[in-house]
Amino acid sequence: MAAALEIRDLAVVYQGVIQALTNLSLRVPEGSIVALLGANGAGKTTTLKAVSGFLPLEDGRVTRGSITLGGQDILKLAPHMIVRRGIFHVREGRHIFSEMTVEENLIASTFAQRKSRPRKDAFDEVYNYFPILSQRRNQAAGYLSGGEQQMLAIGRALVADPEMILLDEPSLGLAPLIVQEIFEIVAQINREKKVSILLVEQNAVIALKYASYGYVIENGRTVMAGSTEELSANEDIQKFYLGVETERAA
Amino acid sequence: MNSVALFLEYSAVGIASGGIYALIALGIVVIFKSSRTFNFAMGEMMMLSAYFFYTAAVTFSMGIFFGVVAALIGSVAVSLLIERFALRPMMGRPFIAIVMVTFGIGSIIRGVVGMIWGPNDLQIPAILSRSPVLLGSIFIPGKTARAFAIAVVIVISLIAFLRYSRAGIALRAAAADQITAYSMGIDVRRVIAFSWVIAAVTGCISGILMANVNTLTPHLGLVALNVLSVVILGGMNSIGGVLVAGFIIGWLESVTGWILGTEFREITPYILALLVLLVRPTGLFGTKEIERI
Ligand SMILES: Nc1ncnc2c1ncn2[C@@H]1O[C@H](COP(=O)(O)OP(=O)(O)OP(=O)(O)O)[C@@H](O)[C@H]1O
């Protein structure tokens, strides 16, 4: 069953010189939603890439620290093996295959399933959570709206039947109503399927609303951690993260 | 014979040769899709396969069927070796450096084949019947017609396979976005190796067919340069377009050769490819990305 993800003292460099993370630690307990907050360039996406094994594909490298899933070291695994261990990374910007149909996008994700035989009911489950995708199943995914593309990106994760989803800025560029809708479904998936979620968001208001615990990173290091109630009550958070949001909303 | 009848006959023969072009082009496009590598050694892989067939069928008297099987096995093995030891280490290097590697591999194969089998023409066992095919009053040489039928059946089966199978979807996913493909459990390196297997198969069949229609020499692979223009014309990333483009080039070659003389035959595909590139840089059938944010 689901196991905790633990990142300890992580340091990452790109191209041998660009220090993206200096000292990052966080923990995602089984079945929880944990938010990762931070300014642009703080290292949020890099953290997720370190977990999912993408760094070598972008000339990045972990220079220090450890990443374990249920106590097992996953740092040395290739990305296609990490996803088969149950960690699915829904990338920032969605990255759906625009020239394939919605259903082909889902079929592509069956390679992430852990059993060799593709799970039959996986697609039904996706279409249950996102009925709109069912109507569009034979359309080229590039013609979906931004919100629908985000749903498809999350749907592909569901096909893999993961223990944990790394969700990078799902609200990016979407209208508040759609963001709300997507987060409700994500919360539902978390509850019903016991999938834990490591959530990266610029939108701190919504992240703190749905997560139970949060970390704040700055310049590649963890600077604050706490339950979302504690973080919401914190003055710095209110000023730099929530404050910014209210200004924006005003 | 009147000129309309001649025109039809040259057209038919041309389109028939286009079948093999499409088969070779499919091998080139599949590799291009999986790894953005332009395989200049395709012609030599094709030629080498025909020598494998000759050696198995004639030297070892294995007969045609087992000769083809042996040639397929040999071609796939060579192709996987090339991918594993020459191309994979080049991953992430500039496009032109990778192209030069495939170019070099092509020269090596040509040299080695010349050393082993000698420079002279060899006669391979006839697989294809000579008896001409008559389409109404149009006369098509028997070998060309049958090579066409075989090539088209294989091209269409492969296109259907790439379109509808899970493996085909993995190939298209890796072609579109490697990191995302990895994120979905697709082992991109295996997909690339798989595309080299497909190229080996199309190269092997087209090589044996070509050696049947013409003769077997170390220069058999030069035809792949015509196919280069097919691929550019078809649009590098369109698997379906390759079939149509193969026919168009075959047809043009044949008809211009008839009207303008054989010296023009050789350059027509290049002129056409250049013209198409000027008008449509993605080729006739290359797809534009659907973009939406
Ligand atoms: N592929 C890469 N090569 C080199 N540097 C990179 C690469 N990816 C990220 N970086 C650098 O690493 C740092 C952290 O980037 P990262 O993408 O993790 O930030 P982020 O917190 O996700 O920001 P955002 O909110 O803008 O998405 C930045 O300084 C960025 O420029």
Ligand SMILES: [Mg+2]
């Ligand atoms: Mg980011």
